[in-house]
Amino acid sequence: MPGKTQIDLDHPLLVDGQKARFQSVWLLLRIWHAQREGEGPVSGSAVQARYPGNANLRMLVSRAFRDFTAWGIEVGWGNAVDVPVALLNPARRSQGPFWMTKAQADELSFRLKGKPADRDLVAGFLGLNEQAVAHADPLQYVTQDGTYWNHLTQAMRLALDGMAMTAGVSGAASFRAAERSALDDFQRALAILKESLAWRRHGNVRRSEEALARLAKILQSPAVGTSLPTLSAMASVARAWNCYARGDVRQSHAGLDRLASDQHLGPVIRYNPRVRFEYLNLRALLHKDGALEDENTDLAWKMNQAEKAISSLSEALQAAYEADSVEAAQDVAANIGWTLWLCWRQRLLAAFNGHEVRTMQGLSLRWIGLSEWICDRFGVGGGSAWNTVFVLRIARGNCDDRSGDLKRFQAQTPLPVGEMLEAAKPFHAAFSRAKGYEDWSAVAAFTLEEHDAGRVSYGALQLANLLFEFVWFSANQRGLSREAFTAVERLGLVVRGLPWGQRRFFREILKTLPAPLQMAAKEAAARREA
Structure with missing residues (x-):
């Protein structure tokens, strides 16, 4: 036998x-x-x-x-x-x-x-015995007093509102309280990851990295990491986002590449629409930056990067709706509108290169209108002024006089508010008169007042952008008024505290203002430095 x-x-x-x-x-x-x-x-x-x-x-x-x-x-x-x-x-x-x-x-x-x-x-x-994360007894989950879920839910609400994470410690304290009251590694990892994402959304990369470092100690354990693939994959995307926020584009690309090629975590991108959204949204921004970088870069390569950016954003929008995430949907809709506008201005999208400025303003503003309409209807997007900044910047269109002469500056004609509202249909209702949508300087003034009154809290970069747009439209409509000088002096002080790359950006766009306002901004910055 x-x-x-x-x-x-x-x-x-x-x-x-x-x-x-x-x-x-x-x-x-x-x-x-x-x-x-x-x-x-x-x-x-x-x-x-x-x-x-x-x-x-x-x-x-x-x-x-x-x-x-x-x-x-x-x-x-x-x-x-x-x-x-x-x-x-x-x-x-x-x-x-x-x-x-x-x-x-x-x-x-x-x-x-x-x-x-x-x-x-x-x-x-x-591959069937990957050690499972140590979960609490199922009965503990349904008999616990709800402390963990209470702290986590409160923290998520505060982060959604925006102000608490930016202005103080209440949002972070709630996340930490959730972390301390967690029953198992999943709950602990979930609380820490959400804290990191909240800090990143509100522009505090340092605090986001600190949270990711605490999370890594949990996910690096063989008994946990591969048992929490969604959290591990999202943490990888969060690290890549932070690299992007620091301006390290190469490391950000590399982080996404490592995730996509990871045997255990790569499939999460395919099967989890929320992770896929974050991955594609970031990948699109990296391609956009590649398209808009130094003018000496090969034009064909830049156009290819622009097309990849739009393609990734389109897929990200689909993933956001697949995930039933209105917050993600509004985020990517705004990115589509802004990216279309920037790439068209440099003639990087062959399909749109022949379009007139008013046509592209309408197309771009309609996407940002969708984003703002979602924010308005669903109560998401708190703590961000980017949509307002994008709208104001697109409304300026090709207004780019750098002569410093007031008459030539005021002769420029931005897109009228009425035409913008018509172009934004069917999402125009989000741009209401209550928000200042009667003239452009009022739009910027309303958003700044929200910040100054403490109803929201914008980071320094958003605040600087709002101040610039207010100064530009105020001077375009009313000339060298006291309010324009007050705002541009404040702008000079804010810009002085920004990182070098952002200061360089504002040095360039300040050249589009009348010469007296340029001088006022420089003097305010010099006084702060002194």
Whole structure:
């Protein structure tokens, strides 16, 4: 009577002393394990899940079954488990499910270093025994007093409102309270990740990084990291976002590349729409920056980057709606509008290069209108003035006089508010008169008043942009007024405290103001420095 078929799980893999393909041995062992554990047939989707990058599952299965035949091992497929293998139709074999009889399973012997492979070793080889995160007893979840969920929900509400994270510690304190009251590693990791994301959205990269460093201590544990793939993947995207916020575009790209190629975390991008949104939204901004960088860069390359940016944003918008995330949807809608405008101005989108300025203003503003309409209807987007800044900047259109002469400056004609409201339809209701949408300087004034009254709290960069837009439109409409000088002096003080790259940006756009206002901004900055 012939002996059992010996399968050695060492390196190299051997079947009866002959080298064997890993995928064939894996599939055989998976089917054998399922038979031994009473799991029933192994579905085709389970095999596809193990090899997510292998689009041609039929080829993998065909090779494996040729190997099974060569090894003298009978493996069945389909739902007719009582039919002899020889009588099965191979036409749809790759779809599974796959099975073997108990008698056949008894004829197989799996070994490692000459010793029989136990249950844990087999599960480890198959990737089935990744140590699970230590969860609290399920009864504890439903009988706990709700402290953790109370703190986490309060923190999320404060972060959504915006002011608490930017102005003080109340939002952070609630996240920390949730972290301290967590029952298991999942709850702890969730609270820390959400804190990091909240800090990043409100422009505090340092605090975001500090939270990610605490999170890494949890996710680096083999017992936790691969058991929390969604949180681990989102943490990877958050680190890449922080690199982008610091201006380190190369490291940001590299972080996304590492995530996409990671065997365990890469599939999360495909199957989790929220993670996919964050990944694509950031990737789009990186492509946009590549398109808009130094003028000496090859034009064809820049146009390619611009098209990639728009493509990634389009996919990100789909992912946001797939995830039922209105906050994500408003974010990417605004990015689409702003990116279209910036790339059109540099003639980087071949499909739009021939469009007139009013046409592109209307198209771009309609997307930002969608974003603002979502914010207005769903109460998201708190603590951000970017939509207002984008609208004001697009409304200025091609107004870029740098002569310093007041008459020439005032001769420039930005897009009238009425035309903007018409272009923004069907989302124009979000731009109400109550927000100042009667003249452009009133729009900027209303948004600044919200900040100054303490109803919201904008970061220094947003505040500087709002001040500039107020100065520009105020001077364009009313000349060298006291309010224009007061605002430009305040702008000079704010800009002085910005990072070098942002200061350089404002030095350039200040050149589009009348000369007296340029001088007032410089003198205010000099006084602060003194």
